[in-house]
Amino acid sequence: MDAILLQILNGLDKGSAYALIALGLTLIFGTLGVVNFAHGALFMIGAFCAVTLSRLLSLSFVTIDETQTDFLGNPLKVETPYVEAWFGPETGAAIIDWSVPLAILFSIPIMALVGLFMERGLIKYFYKRPHADQILVTFGLAIVLQEIIKYFFGANPIPTPAPDAFAGSLDFGAMIGMDPNVIIYPYWRIVYFLFAAGIIGAVFAFLQFTTFGMVVRAGMADRQTVGLLGINIDKRFTFMFALAAVVAGLAGVMYAPINSPNYHMGMDFLVLSFVVVVVGGMGSLPGAVLAGFLLGILESFASMAQVVALLPGINQIIIYLVAIVILLTRPRGLMGRKGVMES
Amino acid sequence: MLGLNKKDTSLFLLVLVLVVLAPFLLNPFPENSELAQFNAGYPDLMQRFLIFGIFAIGFNILFGLTGYLSFGHAAFLGVGSYAGVWMMKLLTMNVIPAIFMSVIFAGLFSLLVGYISLRRSGIYFSILTLAFAQMSFSLAYSVLTPITNGETGLQLALDDPRILGVSQENGAIPAANLFGLAMRESYELSLGGWLFTFNAGYYLCAVVMMIAFYVAVRIFRSPFGMMLRAVKSNQQRMNFTGLNSRPYTLAAFVISGMYAGLAGGLMVAMDPLAGAERMQWTASGEVVLMTILGGAGTLIGPVLGAGFIKYFENIFSKINDNVLYGWFSALPEGVADFLVFVIHPFIGKGWHLTLGIMFMLIVIFLPGGIMEGVERIGRLFKRKSSDKDSSARASAAPAE
Numbered sequence: 001m002d003a004i005l006l007q008i009l010n011g012l013d014k015g016s017a018y019a020l021i022a023l024g025l026t027l028i029f030g031t032l033g034v035v036n037f038a039h040g041a042l043f044m045i046g047a048f049c050a051v052t053l054s055r056l057l058s059l060s061f062v063t064i065d066e067t068q069t070d071f072l073g074n075p076l077k078v079e080t081p082y083v084e085a086w087f088g089p090e091t092g093a094a095i096i097d098w099s100v101p102l103a104i105l106f107s108i109p110i111m112a113l114v115g116l117f118m119e120r121g122l123i124k125y126f127y128k129r130p131h132a133d134q135i136l137v138t139f140g141l142a143i144v145l146q147e148i149i150k151y152f153f154g155a156n157p158i159p160t161p162a163p164d165a166f167a168g169s170l171d172f173g174a175m176i177g178m179d180p181n182v183i184i185y186p187y188w189r190i191v192y193f194l195f196a197a198g199i200i201g202a203v204f205a206f207l208q209f210t211t212f213g214m215v216v217r218a219g220m221a222d223r224q225t226v227g228l229l230g231i232n233i234d235k236r237f238t239f240m241f242a243l244a245a246v247v248a249g250l251a252g253v254m255y256a257p258i259n260s261p262n263y264h265m266g267m268d269f270l271v272l273s274f275v276v277v278v279v280g281g282m283g284s285l286p287g288a289v290l291a292g293f294l295l296g297i298l299e300s301f302a303s304m305a306q307v308v309a310l311l312p313g314i315n316q317i318i319i320y321l322v323a324i325v326i327l328l329t330r331p332r333g334l335m336g337r338k339g340v341m342e343s
Numbered sequence: 344m345l346g347l348n349k350k351d352t353s354l355f356l357l358v359l360v361l362v363v364l365a366p367f368l369l370n371p372f373p374e375n376s377e378l379a380q381f382n383a384g385y386p387d388l389m390q391r392f393l394i395f396g397i398f399a400i401g402f403n404i405l406f407g408l409t410g411y412l413s414f415g416h417a418a419f420l421g422v423g424s425y426a427g428v429w430m431m432k433l434l435t436m437n438v439i440p441a442i443f444m445s446v447i448f449a450g451l452f453s454l455l456v457g458y459i460s461l462r463r464s465g466i467y468f469s470i471l472t473l474a475f476a477q478m479s480f481s482l483a484y485s486v487l488t489p490i491t492n493g494e495t496g497l498q499l500a501l502d503d504p505r506i507l508g509v510s511q512e513n514g515a516i517p518a519a520n521l522f523g524l525a526m527r528e529s530y531e532l533s534l535g536g537w538l539f540t541f542n543a544g545y546y547l548c549a550v551v552m553m554i555a556f557y558v559a560v561r562i563f564r565s566p567f568g569m570m571l572r573a574v575k576s577n578q579q580r581m582n583f584t585g586l587n588s589r590p591y592t593l594a595a596f597v598i599s600g601m602y603a604g605l606a607g608g609l610m611v612a613m614d615p616l617a618g619a620e621r622m623q624w625t626a627s628g629e630v631v632l633m634t635i636l637g638g639a640g641t642l643i644g645p646v647l648g649a650g651f652i653k654y655f656e657n658i659f660s661k662i663n664d665n666v667l668y669g670w671f672s673a674l675p676e677g678v679a680d681f682l683v684f685v686i687h688p689f690i691g692k693g694w695h696l697t698l699g700i701m702f703m704l705i706v707i708f709l710p711g712g713i714m715e716g717v718e719r720i721g722r723l724f725k726r727k728s729s730d731k732d733s734s735a736r737a738s739a740a741p742a743e
Contacts, residue, residue, distance in 0.1 A: 035466055125707070131466055132412045136635060137706040139628065143699030151688050151696065271477060271624060278470045313486030320474035327463055327471055 006183050007300045009172065013189040013258060015296020016196030017043075020251035021273040022280060022288035023200060024244035030220050030283045031237045034123055035131055037138040040270025041145040042245050045114060046252025047261035048149055049107035051158050054099035057083050098163045103253045108246055115245025119238050142266065150263040157260035162188040192254050199250060200289055203243070207285075216240055220283075275323040281336025291334055295319050351560050354642065358556060362549045365389055366539045373536030377669075380661055383654050386529060386542035392650045393548040394609045397555045399633040399645030401602020404562060405595050406631070407640035410575035414469050414627050415456070415476030419600040421483065421622030423449040423607025425490065428497045428617045435508035436517045438526065438547070438612035442605065449604020450597055457596035461589060464578070476624055483619035496618030519615050521547060526612055544613045551609060555602060560642060562598070571595050603630075632702055638714030647713050652698065659694040 021043055028036045060079035068076040084092030095102070122141065126134050161167075166187040174180040207213035219226045219233040226233045252261075259265065276295055280287030301307065303315035314321075326333060347355060361368065370384030383389065402416055423445035430441040460471040483491040491497055499516050509517060518525040526544035533539075562568050570591045573581045581588050611617060620626070629652070637648025664683055667690070671679035689697045709715050 122703075122707075129710075132410070133706060133710060135412065135466070135469065136631070137703055139631075140699050140703035140706060143695060144703065147693060147696035147699060148688075151693060267625070271473060274470055275474060278467060282466070313482055316481035316485050317478045320478040323474050324459065324471060327467060328459065331463060331467070 002178055002183055003304065005172075007304055008297055009183065009185050009189075011297030011300035012193045012293070013296075014299065015293035016193050017251055017255055017269065017292075018273055018276045018296050019289045019292025020196050020199060021248055021269055022276040022292045023203060023285060024248040024251075025273055025277050026280070026283060026285050026288040027203075027240055027244040027247070029277070030285065031216065031240045032119075032123065032127065034126060035134050035138070036123075037135050037270065038118070038142040038145060039138075039244075039248055040266030040268075040273065041142040042111065042114065042248040042266070043252040043255075043269055044149060044261065044263065044266030045145065046107055046111060046249030047160075047256045047265060048153060048252075049110055049249060050100050050103040050160050050253045050256040051153065051261055053103040053106045054096070054160055057081065057096045057099050057102075059083075061085070097165075100160060100162055100253065100257055103256075104250060107249045107253050111246045111249030112242045114249075115242035116238065118245070119241040123241070142270070146263050146266060153263065155263060157262040159260045160256040162191075162257035166191055188257050192258065195254050196251070199247060203247065204285070212236065212239075272319060275319055279323050279326050279333055281333030284333070284335040287333055287335030295322065298322060345557070347560060347564070351564065351642075355557065355560060358643065358646070359553060362393070362553065365392075365549075366541055366545070370537060370539055374538045375536060380666070381658060383657065384539065386527075386540055386545050388653065388657055389542070389545050390548050390609075390613050391653050393545070393552045394606050394613070395630070395633060395649035395653055396646040397552050397609065398603055398606035398630050399637065399649040400555055400559045401599040401606070402630045403599075403634050403639060403641075403645040404559060404571075404602065405599035406634055407645070408563070408568060408571035408575060409592050409595050411461075411464065411592060411596070412469050412631070413460075413472040413596075413599075414624060414631070415472035415474075416599070416603050416630055417624070417626035418456070418476040418479045418622045419449040419453050419603035420607040420610075420626070421479065421617070421619065422452045423604030424611050424617035424621055425483075425497055426604070427608040427611030428499070428615055429490075431499060431505075431519065431611065431615050432503040433506065435505055436519050436615075437508065438519050438521055438608075441519075441611055442551070442608035445604045445608025445611065446601050447604075449607065450601040453597050453600020453603075454593075457593050457600065461592050461596060473624055473627075476622060476627055480619055480622040480624070483622060491617075491619060493619070496616055498616045519612055547612065548609055551605065555605065556642075556646070563642060567591070567594070632698070634712075636702065636705055636712050638712030641712070641714040644712050644714040651713070655697070656694055659690050659697060660692070662690045 021039060024042070025036060025039050028034055028039070058081050060081045062077050062079055064075045065078045066075050068078075070076050081092060081096060083095050086092065087095065118141070122137065123134075126137060169184045169186045170190060171180050172183040172185045207217055215226065215231055215233070216236050219231075219236065223233055252266075255261075272295075273292075276291045277288055279295065280289070280291030299315065299319055302318040308315055330336075345352075345355075366384050366389065368384075369389065370382045372378040372382055383392075398416075398420060402413070405411055405413060405416075426448035427441040427445040430444045434440050456472065456475045460468055460475065463471060484493055501511050501514075501516060503510055503516075505517075511517070518527060520526060521543070524543050526547065527542070529540050529542040531538060531540050570581075570586070570588075573586075574588045574592055578588055607617075607621070610621075633648040633652050634645045635648070636651060637646065638644025664687060667683045667686060668679060671682055674682070687693070705712060711718070
């Protein structure tokens, strides 16, 4: 029982990341009909927004402190971050400590702009081109974005810690009356899951309960008719693209403390996210979210020691295996609708 | 000649001449000159041109003719490599069985993958092939370590049985050979300042590649090739005429898988080791890039694309800031600094950035790749020579 619970919890954080990326992919596909291979790169850019902000915040100036000396007897050079000088040592340290959550605010405008530029500058010209061309051009774009990040940040992963307040782990087992120390779960992963759930809820609420969302949904169902009604649907779809970019970026920002960002993390996630989207059903938003969590949990179950002992290597391939089986038995995915990508 | 029409024959002969004379053509600069770094006429690189050329020709049979975009072709190359190394470990260092087994194993594996993946089309097909390739990659890294030797990669060892050959020769692993002719044997010809290298392995690759190219031409021109084009242009209509497209696409998939296996086998013949990273999906992406860059659906395009990418990969990674300063030494220092600063991100380790940008530009402006570019330039000249004639033709064109 406790082992099962533990695996479900372990699967949640990876599943959240899959779900968020797959949600963005599906939003883009459902509205614009574009297969975006650069979506993983957006996730990665989000993670590097967190890195950038934490570096910006810890920018320091050097003062020479005559009262202290280093081991050679020279006066000690003390680095003081500007933030600490401006806001006082304690507030400043707290701001630096909370750089990852602050990066959420920092990344939203950046990601929105990146998304806007991508759609207006490139994707716009590919609506009428075949899907293969869309895949290829966004694949090229993903390589370019990835190499730019590599140029500025280097090839090594950059550790980006979560705030100290979330550093520990939660003894989840003790909370629900089981033995302590059986189910231990890092706080940050709980935060990540809640955050992901919040974002997903917000996106769905936005689509469901606002006029803007209603128009977008109408446009997804029948773009031409909405256009004939005198609504500028292109503008709204561009906005949705920016929104999808923001969702991917936020997923990346919050993922930075879980896995130190490196330049190819986007590609690593992209392949899996595509599998997730296909399993969920192309163009189905709830399907993408459901499949994201399901596959995340399935993956963590497959990496249990007992399972691996029984079927060696299963943890590496389970997602692909499930995808193959689903595609062959339920070609439209778990919740796919008829008529999507079937021409 | 050989059942080819006149145009194809001349194309075939052109490729033949280019390939045979490549050691001369790719070494245009004298050995000690400034420009010698642009030479590509050394065996290792020339072999890679041909091997990736074969890989791309095979990929083009699937993608260029049927339009099915596979993102998992590197898996077949990897399987071929492993089969080849095992032949060399178990049987003999002669490259013939290694190459044959590579093709057979890659063919069998692609039959399995193709049989399942081809049930779906479009993006689903791409994802399925991607899933299979990633699966084989992960398995090669983890569970299949006894066969693939995991992260280290599969290598030859002194105590391999090699039942038809010898385990070791004078205490060393015998060299890969073709009936005694070692693959790494080269003949060097020094003419004035030039040094030309003729490598046995290169010419083996050349022979294989010419055969592969010939087969590809025949496939392109055959009724079978016509069927594959029908799949690309309108599969539904093809089905309405009572034809089942599955056997055709499956055959194309297996053929292109065998080409990939052949490339893997040749890689092993040139350098007897195999690693799992050859199967990673970025490697599959590379062959897609080559095919598109050269021109999908054309005969010669993929070979050009492969040569282009491999050449520039080699050259761009070699250039560094010092080389750049050497070039710009004639300019004032400030200008040179600025130019080096601007170019720096695109060279050396930044080669992939250049490749990505180039690839995007090609997909955006020249969807037909280099071949379309050549064609457009050709048309430009034609139009100039007979302006009136072409305007009459242009008005008639839409009716086609």
